[in-house]
Structures are given as C-alpha cells and as structure tokens.
Amino acid sequence: MDLARRVRTGDRRALARLLTLIEDEDGEGLVELARLYPDTGRAHLVGITGAPGTGKSTLVNKLALALLAGKETTPVGVIAVDPTSPFTGGAILGDRIRMRDASMDDRVFIRSMATRGALGGLARRTADAVQAVDAAGFRHILVETVGAGQAEVEIARLAHTTIVVEAPGMGDDVQAIKAGILEIADILVVNKADLPGADETVRALRAALDLGGPSRRERAARSDGELWTVPILRTVATRGDGVADLVQAVESHRRHLEQGGGWRSRERERARSELADRLREELTARFLGGLGDGAWEAAVEKVAERQVSPRTAVRQLLGEAVE
Amino acid sequence: MDLARRVRTGDRRALARLLTLIEDEDGEGLVELARLYPDTGRAHLVGITGAPGTGKSTLVNKLALALLAGKETTPVGVIAVDPTSPFTGGAILGDRIRMRDASMDDRVFIRSMATRGALGGLARRTADAVQAVDAAGFRHILVETVGAGQAEVEIARLAHTTIVVEAPGMGDDVQAIKAGILEIADILVVNKADLPGADETVRALRAALDLGGPSRRERAARSDGELWTVPILRTVATRGDGVADLVQAVESHRRHLEQGGGWRSRERERARSELADRLREELTARFLGGLGDGAWEAAVEKVAERQVSPRTAVRQLLGEAVE
Numbered sequence: 001m002d003l004a005r006r007v008r009t010g011d012r013r014a015l016a017r018l019l020t021l022i023e024d025e026d027g028e029g030l031v032e033l034a035r036l037y038p039d040t041g042r043a044h045l046v047g048i049t050g051a052p053g054t055g056k057s058t059l060v061n062k063l064a065l066a067l068l069a070g071k072e073t074t075p076v077g078v079i080a081v082d083p084t085s086p087f088t089g090g091a092i093l094g095d096r097i098r099m100r101d102a103s104m105d106d107r108v109f110i111r112s113m114a115t116r117g118a119l120g121g122l123a124r125r126t127a128d129a130v131q132a133v134d135a136a137g138f139r140h141i142l143v144e145t146v147g148a149g150q151a152e153v154e155i156a157r158l159a160h161t162t163i164v165v166e167a168p169g170m171g172d173d174v175q176a177i178k179a180g181i182l183e184i185a186d187i188l189v190v191n192k193a194d195l196p197g198a199d200e201t202v203r204a205l206r207a208a209l210d211l212g213g214p215s216r217r218e219r220a221a222r223s224d225g226e227l228w229t230v231p232i233l234r235t236v237a238t239r240g241d242g243v244a245d246l247v248q249a250v251e252s253h254r255r256h257l258e259q260g261g262g263w264r265s266r267e268r269e270r271a272r273s274e275l276a277d278r279l280r281e282e283l284t285a286r287f288l289g290g291l292g293d294g295a296w297e298a299a300v301e302k303v304a305e306r307q308v309s310p311r312t313a314v315r316q317l318l319g320e321a322v323e
Numbered sequence: 324m325d326l327a328r329r330v331r332t333g334d335r336r337a338l339a340r341l342l343t344l345i346e347d348e349d350g351e352g353l354v355e356l357a358r359l360y361p362d363t364g365r366a367h368l369v370g371i372t373g374a375p376g377t378g379k380s381t382l383v384n385k386l387a388l389a390l391l392a393g394k395e396t397t398p399v400g401v402i403a404v405d406p407t408s409p410f411t412g413g414a415i416l417g418d419r420i421r422m423r424d425a426s427m428d429d430r431v432f433i434r435s436m437a438t439r440g441a442l443g444g445l446a447r448r449t450a451d452a453v454q455a456v457d458a459a460g461f462r463h464i465l466v467e468t469v470g471a472g473q474a475e476v477e478i479a480r481l482a483h484t485t486i487v488v489e490a491p492g493m494g495d496d497v498q499a500i501k502a503g504i505l506e507i508a509d510i511l512v513v514n515k516a517d518l519p520g521a522d523e524t525v526r527a528l529r530a531a532l533d534l535g536g537p538s539r540r541e542r543a544a545r546s547d548g549e550l551w552t553v554p555i556l557r558t559v560a561t562r563g564d565g566v567a568d569l570v571q572a573v574e575s576h577r578r579h580l581e582q583g584g585g586w587r588s589r590e591r592e593r594a595r596s597e598l599a600d601r602l603r604e605e606l607t608a609r610f611l612g613g614l615g616d617g618a619w620e621a622a623v624e625k626v627a628e629r630q631v632s633p634r635t636a637v638r639q640l641l642g643e644a645v646e
Binding site: 030033034037038040041051053264267268270271272274275276278279280281282283284286287299300301303304306308309310311312313314317318 | 353356357360361363364374376587590591593594595597598599601602603604605606607609610622623624626627629631632633634635636637640641
C-alpha cells in the first residue's frame with residue numbers, strides 16, 4: 001500500500017492515516033513522509049497564536065472559511081496544537097466544538113495534535129504533520145496554538161506568517177506587553193473588538209510595537225531586505241467582522257515575503273531548526289542505545305543523591321562510551 | 324575569587340553574580356555552580372503558573388511575604404521566568420513593578436530570567452539558577468512562569484509543588500479546562516475570587532479534576548504510594564485574602580511528599596530530565612564541532628531546497644561523521 005502516493009493525490013483518508021502514524025512516531029509512516037518531502041514547500045503556513053479566551057479558535061474557523069471563498073480547488077488545512085495537556089496526551093474536544101462551521105465544509109481539513117510530554121517532540125510532530133498536509137496539496141495551512149511561550153517560538157519558526165491574537169480586557173498594559181509575544185507577530189489582531197477596552201488594547205499594542213529593541217519589523221528589514229509594517233486589525237470573529245481584512249493582510253504578507261526574499265530565508269530557518277532538532281534526537285538515541293545496561297539509571301541515581309553534579313555525570317557517561 | 328564559597332555563605336552579591344554567569348552560559352560560572360551541587364537539594368521548590376491576567380505575580384509576591392512571616396532566618400527566593408520575549412532576550416520590567424512589596428523586603432531575593440530563544444535552553448538555565456539559589460541557603464524557592472505550555476511541563480519537572488492559578492472570566496468552561504494544565508497542578512488557586520464568576524470557575528475546575536484519565540492525583544497514588552487530593556483555594560492576592568491558606572497547603576504538600584516517598588521520586592525525575600537535557604546538548608555540540616567546514620550549512624541548504632528530506636540529511640550527516 002503506497003500511502004505516500006495516495007496522500008499526494010489528495011486522498012483525505014490516506015492523509016488522516018499518515019497523520020496518525022506521525023502522531024504515533026511510527027517508523028514506516030515516517031518513511032512514507034520522507035518520500036513526500038519533494039512535494040512540500042508550496043503551502044502558505046500561517047501560525048495563529050494567543051492567550052486562552054481571545055477567541056482564537058473561532059477566528060481560525062472564520063479565517064479558514066474566508067480563505068476558501070470562491071476558490072473551490074484549494075482546500076484549507078487546519079492543525080490545532082494543544083500543548084496544554086502534556087500528561088494525558090489527548091486533545092480535548094474544545095477545538096472541534098468551536099470549529100463546527102469549518103468542519104462541516106469538506107474543503108477544510110482539521111486535525112488536532114496532542115503533546116506527549118516530550119521536550120521538543122511536539123514541534124517536530126507538528127512540523128511533520130504540516131509537511132504531510134502540504135504534500136497533500138493544501139495551499140493554506142493554519143496552525144493554531146494555545147498559550148504563550150516556547151510553543152509560539154516554534155510556530156514562528158514553522159510559519160511563513162504569524163498572527164498573534166489579543167482581546168480587550170485580558171489584563172492591564174504591562175500584562176499585554178509581557179504576554180504579547182509581539183516580536184513573533186507579522187499580523188496583530190484584536191479580536192472581540194466590540195467589547196469595551198478595544199481601543200485601549202490597540203493603543204497598548206501600538207505602543208509596544210513602537211518600543212525600542214529588535215522588533216520583528218527591524219529584523220525583517222535586516223534579514224529579508226525589506227520592511228514589513230505589522231498591521232493591527234480589529235475583528236469580531238463570532239460575527240465574521242474584519243475577517244476579510246485579515247485575509248487581505250495574510251495575502252499581502254505572503255507577497256511581501258515572496259518579493260523581498262523573506263520566503264526563502266524563512267524556509268532556510270525552518271530547515272535549520274528541523275535539522276537541528278532531528279540531529280539532537282538521533283544522536284541521543286544512538287548514544288543511549290550504546291550505553292551499558294543500567295549505566296543511565298545509575299547516573300540518574302547518583303545525580304539525584306547529589307553524589308555527582310549533572311555536569312560531571314554527563315562527562316562520565318561520555319567517557320564511558322568512549323572507552 | 325571563590326564564587327562558590329561566597330554563594331554558599333549566603334552572600335547576595337555573589338549569588339547575583341553567579342546568576343548572571345548562568346544566564347550568559349559562562350563556562351567558569353558553570354564550573355562554580357557544579358562545585359555547589361552537593362549543597363543543593365534542601366530547598367522546597369514551588370512552581371507557580373497560569374495564564375496572563377490571573378494576577379499570578381501579585382500572588383507570588385504575597386506568598387513570598389507570607390512564607391517569611393515569623394521566620395527571620397529563612398529568606399525566600401523568587402525566580403520569574405519570562406518565556407514570552409524569545410527574540411529580545413530581555414525580561415520586561417512588569418514583574419519587578421508588581422513585585423515591589425516583596426522586593427522591598429531584603430529577605431526576599433528576586434531574579435527574572437529571560438529566554439534566549441534556544442529550545443530547551445530556558446529550562447536548563449532555570450534549573451541552574453534554582454540550584455544556585457538552593458545552594459545559597461534559601462529554603463523556599465518560588466519559580467513563576469507566564470503562559471501555558473511546554474514551559475509549564477518543565478516547571479512541573481523542576482518543582483516539588485506546582486500551583487496552577489486561574490481567575491474568573493478567563494474564558495468559558497471549555498477554555499478553562501483546555502488551558503488548565505490541570506494535570507500538573509498539586510494545588511489549584513482561583514485568584515481574584517471577589518470577581519463575579521468565581522463560583523463557576525471553582526465548579527469548572529472541580530468538574531475537570533473529577534474527569535477520567537490519569538490525573539495528577541492518580542499518578543501520585545501510583546508513583547508515590549499515597550494519594551494527594553488537589554485542593555482548590557480562593558484568593559484575592561491584592562488584599563492578601565486566602566494567602567495564609569495557600570501557605571498551609573504548600574507546607575502540607577511538602578509533608579505529603581516527604582512522608583509518602585514523593586520527594587525522592589520527584590528528585591529522581593528532575594535528575595533524569597536534567598541529565599537528558601545536558602547529554603543531548605553536549606552530544607550535539609561535540610558532533611557539530613567534529614563536522615567538516617560548511618557541511619552543516621550545506622545540509623541546511625539541501626533541505627531548504629527540497630533536494631533531500633530532513634531525515635535523509637541527518638543520516639547523511641551522521642554517515643559523514645562516521646567515515
């Protein structure tokens with residue numbers, strides 16, 4: 001059964017199967033995925049991130065439907081990453097409930113990813129899932145994450161375009177700046193813009209953008225040769241207000257990247273980070289596989305008992321392997 | 324200048340210096356830290372996490388002061404981790420503004436950590452910082468993080484006791500559960516409990532705790548031999564309401580861990596994860612150092628151009644090094 005070939009033709013069931021294999025880190029599935037690699041690199045990857053309560057999922061839903069409008073032949077993929085349930089490894093139904101509009105349109109393909117608690121593992125599996133959906137011919141892939149932190153940095157590495165969603169009343173200005181992860185934003189959205197406080201939120205975001213330091217805009221000017229001005233948009237996702245403007249901003253950012261060399265430099269950054277991730281993991285697996293029985297557990301025990309420092313224990317493990 | 328010895332005597336300036344060296348990943352600083360390792364393991368590490376806007380920083384402030392009450396000889400350390408500013412690498416003043424009560428009491432030592440964008444690097448530097456503060460004789464160390472996600476999983480690995488802070492009106496029930504990172508909580512706090520909706524939030528948390536699946540409580544029963552019932556406390560941190568109960572819950576969780584074997588099993592888990600982290604990094608650094616000039620960049624380029632898959636590129640790099 002040539003799963004890769006079926007995925008390449010856009011077979012949804014084959015894609016779903018491949019994504020399950022990816023989530024399970026199944027060896028054969030990963031071989032199939034590697035076969036698909038030459039078919040990837042065509043999708044526009046859009047990351048959407050923001051704190052809980054900003055209405056992000058609803059916005060993703062509406063954005064997916066708006067990207068479809070009038071383009072029957074280019075379905076939209078949505079990958080919802082849930083890094084908030086590390087120990088159960090199960091995504092909760094929240095996204096799917098919220099996504100019912102989009103999921104009832106069969107031109108939208110939705111998949112939730114759950115973390116399994118492995119450091120960095122979620123980023124790699126998400127990158128793999130994006131590649132699978134990309135190879136299946138989707139021209140827009142929306143990757144939604146919950147929360148603020150490491151996961152968002154990784155999305156910024158993964159995505160061509162990163163949308164950061166805020167909402168009025170999510171805390172005072174200091175919090176907004178702190179939680180804003182503004183440096184990774186290509187587009188800022190104030191959702192729930194019909195609520196009191198929307199003007200203040202827009203003002204706080206603008207002030208934060210204008211603050212000194214190496215903002216995304218300046219970085220863009222340095223690395224991509226051209227300046228991108230981060231727009232601050234207002235939406236009311238539940239009513240669809242402002243979603244058309246958001247689609248325009250997404251398309252405009254894509255053109256900006258393509259014209260200014262940013263597309264290529266982001267592809268290279270993505271390749272670098274994925275390669276480093278995989279290399280790190282493979283080296284560790286090979287090393288641990290070559291250690292003597294019980295050597296790893298003995299080192300853990302010595303560190304836990306404060307007999308040696310972690311630094312010394314690593315040296316000892318490395319020395320052991322060299323002998 | 325024997326920095327380690329000065330830190331060991333509780334010299335605050337020496338501690339601050341060592342923490343700066345740790346943040347800079349300075350080689351000599353890390354040697355000093357390794358010397359201090361036998362002096363660590365005595366502090367009670369308390370992680371405090373929750374979404375932006377929950378009033379977490381104010382609560383940490385009040386908790387630090389309450390832990391001090393009547394115990395002149397045991398200062399409290401606070402490490403505020405800010406994973407939301409990955410690209411500037413600079414912690415914003417927010418925490419310090421909010422922490423002014425505690426920072427005016429010289430028995431509280433406060434330090435902000437900023438991320439430098441390195442995957443996993445923040446967790447390691449935070450673990451190092453905690454060790455330094457531990458060796459300096461602090462008996463309580465509060466580690467505060469922003470956001471929800473990977474960083475919180477790592478805090479759960481680092482801390483003996485993890486407090487998850489929620490607030491009323493941070494989104495509906497589905498969001499609350501989704502963002503709740505409930506599985507890592509040893510103590511749940513509904514802060515801003517004087518706001519409307521506090522009862523609903525408590526109810527939603529209790530319902531989520533009662534849901535099936537391997538919750539923290541069940542895990543505790545399996546690995547530590549004894550059941551810990553996660554309490555749900557109400558606080559109004561700005562007024563100090565409920566903070567005394569929180570101190571009691573923290574102390575009670577400590578006793579639970581010490582009596583049931585949980586303290587020891589958490590130390591072992593921490594050692595394991597720190598050792599794995601360091602090993603991974605050291606292996607990668609050694610491998611990259613041994614590669615031929617330009618081999619790494621050439622591999623990145625081939626992957627970015629879709630000439631080879633990341634999987635194949637890693638194999639080729641490993642093969643090259645073996646020859």
